[in-house]
Amino acid sequence: MLQTLNDASLAILGLLALYILYKFLRAIRLVPQQSAYVVERLGNYSKTLDAGFHALVPFFDRVAYVHDLREQAIPVEPQDCFTSDNVRVRVDGVIYISVSDPVNASYGVTDYRRAAIQLAQTTTRSVIGRMELDTTFQERALISQSVVDVLDEVDEAWGIRVHRYEIKNIDTPRTVQKAMERQMTAERDRRAVVARSEGEQQSTVNDAEGQKQELINQSEGEMQRRINEAEGRAQEIEEIANATAEAIESIADAVSKPGGEEAVKLRLAEQYLDTVARLGRQENKVLLPADLTRYDAVLSGLALDDFALQPSGAPTAQGDGAAPDAEDSTA
Structure with a gap:
């Protein structure tokens, strides 16, 4: 019986030794690059470990939170939203965030990822609810910026930084898609009719301008012809008059001479x-x-x-x- 107790004591001591060795080994931490470890001592925040080698106090210190400081792309699940004209659309997106303060990311919010997703969804529903259906497809940048602005308000409290938010898809019911297709077809037909009418109008204007210019050119040509003829006749009359005057002077000179x-x-x-x-x-x-x-x-x-x-x-x-x-x- 005594031998049995000794064997049991040795086993317990051996396990205790292994546990102590394990604790000492766990007290040595190698933190990777772009990572941060939040250490608690006896349940209270103690320090934040940056990249490199660190030694903790066994049995007193423990790594409570591990944070990746790199930018993270977190998908936002599709959700149903209603526009101001009561059309149901299904919207999903991607939010890009990174941890800027590991302490606040650990103690300021329970789960900063889930909290950011929920806030992005509620903001998206609010913004789309103030828009009409046609506007939602044109104002994706406005929706994304609105989500980023709201998340910026909690950046410091949650210890995160929101870089951007992108909407992936805005899906509408099939009936709404068919109505939109008919509307787009009608709009294209209207633009074609307007463009054709404007072309015909411009063609008519161009023809009228051409005829007008032709008549102006003809009238100017006729006027110039008449001016030239009048100037020619005037010059001819002047030449004849000069010649007649010279002839008369010559005759008068000849008559005045003897014979x-x-x-x-x-x-x-x-x-x-x-x-x-x-x-x-x-x-x-x-x-x-x-x-x-x-x-x-x-x-x-x-x-x-x-x-x-x-x-x-x-x-x-x-x-x-x-x-x-x-x-x-x-x-």
Whole structure:
């Protein structure tokens, strides 16, 4: 019996020795990088262990909380939300946070992950409840920023830092999706009609502008043509007038010279005879003066009224009552 008791005592002492050894070994801690260990001594907060080697007091100190200081992506489970126009949508997302104060993360909240998820869900429901359905798809950034702003208010108390919140999906019932598809189709058709009408309107305006510009160009061209013709006629008249004036001056100079008057009379007589001959050719007859010896009458430029055509074709002079000296001649 005594031997049995000794054996039992040795076993208990051995177990106690192993337990003490285990406690001493557990008192030695190697903290990894980007980690923080919260140590309690006799149930009270003692210190926070950073990365590296640390030795604790066995049986007095213990690591109560272990925190990962890296940024964490925590999924937010899908939840049903109602918009301001009473449409049910299902929203889920991802929240990105990290532990900034291990002590507050340990004692400021029971579970900072779950608390952050719950706060993100309630804020999302509140923000979506103030929006219409169409606005929720357009204002995802506003919803995310609202969640981040609310979580920022508890950062210090909970010992966490919220980096961002992203909405993954906004799902609507099938009936609402069909209604939205019909609305989008109608909107696209309306835009197509508006674009086509605006194109036709612009085309009409362009055609009218083109016709207007064409008429303006034609009128300006016609105006310029008339101006050019008028300037040409004016220049022509001016040139003729200058030439006539020069000719008259030349004739006046010639007449004033000796023998000039006789030359002028001779020239007039030649023109007179040419005129008579031309008229005769037009009438198919030969016109002769009643008295060829009247040189003074010829030189004075007798009018054609001094001659009369007889039915037989012989011209007679209507003058001083002199008898015709020329014989009748037919062409």
